[in-house]
Amino acid sequence: MTHAERQAALEAVATEVRSCTRCRLHETRTLAVPGEGSPDTEVVFIGEGPGFNEDRQGRPFVGRAGDLLTKFLATLHWKRDEVFITNIVKCRPPDNRDPEPDEVAACAPYLRRQLEVLDPALIVTLGRHSLGRFMPGERISQVHGTVRPVDPETGASAALALALYHPAAALRSPDVERQSYEDVASIPTALADARARRGVRTGAANGAATATSAYAAGVPSAGTSSPGALAPDATLL
Ligand code: URA
Ligand code: SF4
Numbered sequence: 001m002t003h004a005e006r007q008a009a010l011e012a013v014a015t016e017v018r019s020c021t022r023c024r025l026h027e028t029r030t031l032a033v034p035g036e037g038s039p040d041t042e043v044v045f046i047g048e049g050p051g052f053n054e055d056r057q058g059r060p061f062v063g064r065a066g067d068l069l070t071k072f073l074a075t076l077h078w079k080r081d082e083v084f085i086t087n088i089v090k091c092r093p094p095d096n097r098d099p100e101p102d103e104v105a106a107c108a109p110y111l112r113r114q115l116e117v118l119d120p121a122l123i124v125t126l127g128r129h130s131l132g133r134f135m136p137g138e139r140i141s142q143v144h145g146t147v148r149p150v151d152p153e154t155g156a157s158a159a160l161a162l163a164l165y166h167p168a169a170a171l172r173s174p175d176v177e178r179q180s181y182e183d184v185a186s187i188p189t190a191l192a193d194a195r196a197r198r199g200v201r202t203g204a205a206n207g208a209a210t211a212t213s214a215y216a217a218g219v220p221s222a223g224t225s226s227p228g229a230l231a232p233d234a235t236l237l
Helices: 003-018 052-057 065-075 101-118 128-134 167-174 174-183 187-206 211-219
Strands: 043-046 086-088 122-126 147-149 160-164
Touching: 043 101, 043 128, 043 211, 065 167, 065 174, 086 101, 101 128, 122 128, 122 187, 128 160, 147 187, 160 174, 160 187, 167 174, 174 187
Parallel strands: 043 086, 043 122, 122 160
Antiparallel strands: 147 160
């Protein structure tokens, strides 16, 4: 897919989300929050669901948890618009309650379609609900800071997931905050691992030495890793 095709496909999902009535959360939302970021990124951050501020603005992670997420990105010299940021459910659960299983299930096709379009190398899960989709059965206290291959059923055909605590949990606990900065520091290594894995996989499938060139071209220089490094119209598979 080209840059323009990805952008149009993401906008089509967002348009559907904004008028969606598939679950009861539409009754109490102000604005749905489809997600935002670069159509060309290799890295997608996935939270739980919109809170008060997100519901008012229609944008993800714009409250205090969002400020902390933005700070996490800044430690990597990344900006919000270089990655893609979205949630498991796109509408705010009343009083910030946990989303119900039927609401999570109703909303799942939107995230799946976003991941099919973005085809990220790395998915960073934020908190338990996002972890549940990408590392089912795992406990955040056990797996934070570690990666697992992602089930292609999620829409991400060849991604690694890296588990992080939710930034809201870091706001409540200095220990979790300290741990979160350590986990964030492992993102570039996780991205490099994810790229290498995709290169190997694609090369094996094609039996061609040139198969990894799109990824090689996406690495700006040894030791640095930008999340939007691929050429906008790079064809990956
Ligand atoms: N918490 C989330 O999980 N998502 C947001 O968008 C904001 C806060
Ligand atoms: Fe639709 Fe998802 Fe919002 Fe439910 S949470 S109304 S499924 S967009």
